[in-house]
Amino acid sequence: MENFDELLKKYADFIVRVGVNPQPGQTLIINCPLEGAPLARLCVRSAYEAGARDVQGMTSPHPAIRAGRASISTVEKSGALPPGT
Numbered sequence: 644m645e646n647f648d649e650l651l652k653k654y655a656d657f658i659v660r661v662g663v664n665p666q667p668g669q670t671l672i673i674n675c676p677l678e679g680a681p682l683a684r685l686c687v688r689s690a691y692e693a694g695a696r697d698v699q700g701m702t703s704p705h706p707a708i709r710a711g712r713a714s715i716s717t718v719e720k721s722g723a724l725p726p727g728t
Contacts, residue, residue, distance in 0.1 A: 655685035660693055667694030674701045 665671050671690045675683045680702070687698045 651682060652685050652689075655682055656689045658682075659686050659689040663690070665690055665693050665695045668696045669694075670697040670699065671695045672699045672701065674703060676703045 659665065659671075663671065673683050673686055673690075683700060687700065690698045
């Protein structure tokens with residue numbers, strides 16, 4: 644597992660330094676599902692090491708919850724359910 648942790652840290656560094664490339668003093672916003680929290684934590688550390696002034700984190704709900712919300716919204720818009728049901 645130690646090798647996995649090291650590879651995950653390298654991946655986070657790559658994501659931040661090459662993919663995002665935050666400049667010193669910038670704010671970085673990370674949006675990820677809860678399952679991605681270990682990688683997100685490492686990305687936060689990498690962003691601060693790269694000079695980011697602040698890092699904000701947001702978690703997205705599980706895909707099943709998003710799908711459920713979408714189906715309810717669609718049903719409510721079609722009038723099949725009374726509002727607030």
